[in-house]
Amino acid sequence: xxxxxxxxxxxxxxxxxxxxxxxxxxxxxxxxxxxxxxxxxxxxxxxxxxxxxxxxxxxxxxxxxxxxxxxxxxxxxxxxxxxxxxxxxxxxxxxxxxxxxxxxxxxxxxxxxxxxxxxxxxxxxxxxxxxxxxxxxxxxxxxxxxxxxxxxxxxxxxxxxxxxxxxxxxxxxxxxxxxxxxxxxxxxxxxxxxxxxxxxxxxxxxxxxxxxxxxxxxxxxxxxxxxxxxxxxxxxxxxxxxxxxxxxxxxxxxxx
Numbered sequence: 001x002x003x004x005x006x007x008x009x010x011x012x013x014x015x016x017x018x019x020x021x022x023x024x025x026x027x028x029x030x031x032x033x034x035x036x037x038x039x040x041x042x043x044x045x046x047x048x049x050x051x052x053x054x055x056x057x058x059x060x061x062x063x064x065x066x067x068x069x070x071x072x073x074x075x076x077x078x079x080x081x082x083x084x085x086x087x088x089x090x091x092x093x094x095x096x097x098x099x100x101x102x103x104x105x106x107x108x109x110x111x112x113x114x115x116x117x118x119x120x121x122x123x124x125x126x127x128x129x130x131x132x133x134x135x136x137x138x139x140x141x142x143x144x145x146x147x148x149x150x151x152x153x154x155x156x157x158x159x160x161x162x163x164x165x166x167x168x169x170x171x172x173x174x175x176x177x178x179x180x181x182x183x184x185x186x187x188x189x190x191x192x193x194x195x196x197x198x199x200x201x202x203x204x205x206x207x208x209x210x211x212x213x214x215x216x217x218x219x220x221x222x223x224x225x226x227x228x229x230x231x232x233x234x235x236x237x238x239x240x241x242x243x244x245x246x247x248x249x250x251x252x253x254x255x256x
Contacts, residue, residue: 001111006132009061009109010117014130014140016057020050020105021123024090034097042093047071050105051089058085058107065109068243070212081239084110088212092188101125104188108215113237118219122190129193131223137196148224151198157181158255160202161191171204174231178202178255192217195252196224203250211243225253
């Protein structure tokens with residue numbers, strides 16, 4: 001897939017993401033219907049409706065590419081997938097249900113096991129991010145496309161986002177290695193976007209969650225000049241057994 005094809009696919013989906021974002025907020029305002037899934041995680045009618053909106057449009061745009069979504073069983077047992085979509089309709093469902101504002105909508109197109117396109121919206125924060133190739137990573141601000149590759153750091157200390165307030169020794173050791181001064185808790189894929197935008201510098205996590213949680217953010221950060229590896233410095237590839245994540249180190253271009 002060349003850059004023009006990737007750009008066309010990406011831009012054709014932005015309006016649908018904005019529609020789905022509004023639906024997510026409207027349903028929450030009315031009052032969500034909540035359930036607990038078999039893995040003991042929550043899901044709401046908002047997750048299901050957003051999943052329907054996104055998957056239907058993505059299938060319309062790329063009918064021959066399989067779609068794997070957190071909220072669907074389709075293709076989750078397929079082996080040796082190389083080209084496919086990964087969708088997390090709402091990342092941060094607990095925050096979504098509890099009226100917090102960091103939840104996100106996510107889709108990534110994986111080509112040859114690597115993220116080629118990433119789209120993330122944070123509806124409650126009115127933020128829209130997308131990317132479709134190296135040096136083509138953007139935030140849409142008041143209908144203006146702002147390149148993330150051009151964003152400059154405007155602070156001296158290095159800062160990180162973290163999954164929890166209290167960090168494990170292994171993570172603290174990596175923070176110390178990179179001279180991270182402070183860290184701030186952030187649970188959803190928004191952390192990838194704020195690192196790509198130069199608002200934070202790093203995120204470190206032990207193996208947790210699944211590929212659909214990170215793929216769109218991976219594309220956005222990497223295409224903005226950042227880097228994502230596991231703790232051994234190895235590249236993150238997609239389509240692994242059960243779509244499980246390895247350890248992660250996210251770094252923006254300021255500390256590569």
